[in-house]
Amino acid sequence: MPELPEVETVRNGLAPRLVGRRISGVTLRRPDLRFPLPVDFAERLTGRQIIDVGRRAKYLLITCDDGTVLLSHLGMSGRYSFTPTVPAGAHDHVQFELSDGARLVYSDPRRFGFMDLVDNTATLDNNRYLAGLGIEPLGNALSGSYLSQMMKPRKRPVKSALLDQRIIAGIGNIYACEALFRAGLSPRRSAHTIAGKRADRLAAAIRAVLEEAIAAGGSSLKDFAGTDGALGYFQHGFQVYDRAGEDCVNDGCNARIGRIIQAGRSSFYCPSCQR
């Protein structure tokens, strides 16, 4: 799935084409994504005008004029497109008709994505999916001291702690690997040892890699693309992710990138540069 930079790229593609438009129709070609949609999903959205397209962690937040917010998580393979195929593909699950005649389709082969509706923007933070999320990594809250404070009680590997959305929300497997490489920290290192300068380095690395990835339009692996079909190109900037067996990019390092499994996910790292 799209991690934070990919979701932000989707948001950037959706916002100019949605804000100000009215939703004139909603078609559920498949009412169960990962979880069942609210039973009155289509009714609550039809006729509403969209006033904002935002993001929290990896969730898109589409706000309507009556305060209703559509939450959309892309799972691993979710995608929005304004240029749907005709007839609809097997994995085109939700279709939105817009007042300007445009048609927006959500497709998701693996159906790990899901949507929810919140009645009112004021209660957004109480939503079951949003309530437990940690800080936004691109906001002012991310700092070395925040990291060291949060990592202190945790003994698990720092890599899996970075994937814990209750600590920092929005980092996924790619950017966790890339941030640890940039910070020179082993993914195996116990989280509670992330303090002081190590924590400062990690905070800076997280921020930098996410910002660079957003500037590149995200990473396009299997089929991630922006809403206009354009591919992101940050995958060309990967220094360790999916590079097992290849040479470390650092000057003077002769090591090869390794791959280990942590908490069921692949971690890619340089055994020499990351300690």
Place this chain on the structure above:
DNA sequence: AACAAGACCTGCATGC
């Protein structure tokens, strides 16, 4: 409280 493992899905690359 923290954490690992399992579950949920489909599609693709690889090897026999």
Place this chain on the structure above:
DNA sequence: TGCATGCAGGTCTTGT
């Protein structure tokens, strides 16, 4: 060619 296996950008639930 067909089939089995393992892998994939995530997160919720269960059990220790």
